[in-house]
Amino acid sequence: MMTLSKENFEIKREPDVILYRNRAKELAAKIGMSLVGQTKLITAASELVRNMLRYAEGGTGTIEVVVRNNIKGIRLTFADKGPGIKDLKLAMQDGFSTGRSLGLGLPGAKRLSNEFDIKSEPGKGTTVTIIRWKNGL
């Protein structure tokens, strides 16, 4: 996989999310992703950014245009230095939440992505990476 472009965004406050979402959508449209694909991508991003703001007081959001086997995609990375997730398996289950949300954030974001990766270390922070390919359904 090759990275064609990379942008970093500091996400500290709620309105920062909109700037990030808009840029991700813009780039997804630019590589020719369908409107449904774009919508799924930014909805997943919205869920993951919210987690960062709620549990870790913000973090860094990265947007990359990547290419693999001649197919372009958008890779989003969310990295925070928050408390981390104790039980990843539990956190990935529908309906599980330590906050007062519906518990759809992580599993929902995974369903909306073509590729999903999460790494978390208690006390150190969490990094989530998702990819949606241009031709991903």
Place this chain on the structure above:
Amino acid sequence: MDRIPILKMGEFLLVTIQVDLYDRLALTLESDLMNMVSRTEARGVLIDISAVSIVDSFMGRILGNIASMSKIMDAETVVVGMQPAVAITLVELGLTLSGVHTALDVEMGMELLRKKIGPTPTDEEDLYDDII
């Protein structure tokens, strides 16, 4: 602070969301709407989301909350204008928007609201006049 305007149209309240919402803004809309329902004794709330390009789990929860809070204040809620891509995404996200009435556009939403709350008192009087 940013606010979403709420318009009063007879016994209905009309909200057209024309900006992308962040959580605080959605929460403000929720409480503004409930205050308006109480103050104006509105019987219905119509929320137009045709300009909204993203409904995530938080926004979905707020829409559900507005519907159930309105219900216990004797008002019906109809959400209209959802973009196809947003609907596809919502279902995949796992959100069903249960308890929220939906219609395709504002016109059909208004019709649905009227049907939900039944004839207004003035309509009834007219009917009565006709019988006499």
